[in-house]
Amino acid sequence: MSSDSNVPAHLAQAILTIDLAAIVSNWRLLRDRVAPAQCAAVVKANAYGAGIAPVARALADAGCKTFFVAHVHEALALRRVLPREEYVIYTLNGIAGGREAAIALRDSLLRPVIGTFEELALWRSLSGTSANPALPMALQFSTGMNRLGFAPREAGDVTQVLATVAGPQPDFVMSHFVSSEIPDDPMNPAQIAAFAEIRSHFPALAGSLANSSGIFLPPEPYCDLVRPGYALYGGNPTPGLPNPMQPVVQLQAPVLQVRHVQPGETAGYNGVWTAKRPSRLAVIGVGYADGFLRSAGGPSDPGFAMIGGTACPIAGRVSMDLLILDATDAPEKAVHAGARAELLGAAITIDDLAERAGTIGYEILTGLGARYHRRYVSASGTTE
Numbered sequence: 476m477s478s479d480s481n482v483p484a485h486l487a488q489a490i491l492t493i494d495l496a497a498i499v500s501n502w503r504l505l506r507d508r509v510a511p512a513q514c515a516a517v518v519k520a521n522a523y524g525a526g527i528a529p530v531a532r533a534l535a536d537a538g539c540k541t542f543f544v545a546h547v548h549e550a551l552a553l554r555r556v557l558p559r560e561e562y563v564i565y566t567l568n569g570i571a572g573g574r575e576a577a578i579a580l581r582d583s584l585l586r587p588v589i590g591t592f593e594e595l596a597l598w599r600s601l602s603g604t605s606a607n608p609a610l611p612m613a614l615q616f617s618t619g620m621n622r623l624g625f626a627p628r629e630a631g632d633v634t635q636v637l638a639t640v641a642g643p644q645p646d647f648v649m650s651h652f653v654s655s656e657i658p659d660d661p662m663n664p665a666q667i668a669a670f671a672e673i674r675s676h677f678p679a680l681a682g683s684l685a686n687s688s689g690i691f692l693p694p695e696p697y698c699d700l701v702r703p704g705y706a707l708y709g710g711n712p713t714p715g716l717p718n719p720m721q722p723v724v725q726l727q728a729p730v731l732q733v734r735h736v737q738p739g740e741t742a743g744y745n746g747v748w749t750a751k752r753p754s755r756l757a758v759i760g761v762g763y764a765d766g767f768l769r770s771a772g773g774p775s776d777p778g779f780a781m782i783g784g785t786a787c788p789i790a791g792r793v794s795m796d797l798l799i800l801d802a803t804d805a806p807e808k809a810v811h812a813g814a815r816a817e818l819l820g821a822a823i824t825i826d827d828l829a830e831r832a833g834t835i836g837y838e839i840l841t842g843l844g845a846r847y848h849r850r851y852v853s854a855s856g857t858t859e
């Protein structure tokens with residue numbers, strides 16, 4: 476999200492605070508762990524909801540040189556943020572969009588991750604029309620995901636094309652883990668072996684395999700370049716173990732109204748929450764249209780938010796623009812219109828909320844809404 480599409484703080488209901496210093500320190504932790512392999516940053520989907528421009532600038536200032544996005548238009552936007560050629564930007568989804576998209580990539584010195592013979596031919600065909608005919612690219616192979624990329628058995632044919640048809644050459648080969656967050660999944664060693672076999676066809680090329688969780692796998696499958704996304708934004712790359720990353724996002728929203736209900740009264744759509752005691756409800760200006768998932772509302776094991784240091788469970792269904800908290804146990808003085816509830820932060824992690832909503836933290840992050848005011852802070856204070 477560019478800063479001009481940021482909802483102004485004084486008009487916004489919820490405030491999403493993004494700690495750029497924490498993102499940088501997460502990146503440094505991964506960088507130091509994988510050295511001498513290089514640590515890139517995956518900033519697709521608006522830097523997982525955190526805001527691509529401020530995040531990319533902060534990481535570039537910290538020394539990150541290689542960035543991955545998914546779409547061509549994301550790469551073009553990132554090139555405007557990081558105009559210098561020393562910042563290398565790849566599109567994970569390749570050249571979706573065909574020739575015009577390829578020309579747009581070429582003209583902004585962006586690099587596709589290529590996974591089909593058609594894309595390979597298209598990209599290399601642009602070389603003759605380019606002032607800068609090197610046109611680097613990466614090659615992707617599927618080692619089990621069966622999503623994007625050449626099949627392993629195609630490796631020989633790819634080398635054949637590269638050797639016999641004059642044109643640009645790739646600068647590295649990559650693949651992607653299926654289950655790296657499950658360290659004892661047998662897919663991990665199978666993919667590491669399959670990737671090594673593929674790389675043997677390209678002895679001169681660098682390799683890249685690990686995403687965030689891959690960086691924490693015991694065989695250290697770092698190759699030459701790692702591609703973390705989730706861990707940069709504070710997600711736990713080692714589910715079930717303590718999170719080695721610093722939290723990055725905090726979501727606060729105002730109490731719009733406080734109401735008192737008697738036992739037997741219900742709250743929210745379909746009356747799925749019923750007061751069992753005289754209760755104090757706090758109505759909060761965040762809903763599923765802001766990416767706060769409806770499934771976080773229970774009815775069993777609902778999500779919660781903090782008011783005045785007390786965990787207040789979500790009462791009933793999350794609505795489009797609002798949710799209701801059972802703030803009966805919060806200190807009375809803390810629960811008033813204008814008070815702030817914390818929906819994500821130190822006490823409520825993205826992994827926590829995701830588990831209660833029946834999803835993964837990635838979906839919580841990438842869903843973070845467009846109606847929030849995004850406030851950027853770093854060690855040197857608010858950077859906005």
Ligand SMILES: *Cc1c(COP(=O)(O)O)cnc(C)c1O
Binds near residue numbers: 567
């Ligand atoms: C999104 C993505 C990544 C980053 O994955 P995380 O689990 O967020 O670290 C790396 N590589 C590919 C191919 C991806 O699609």
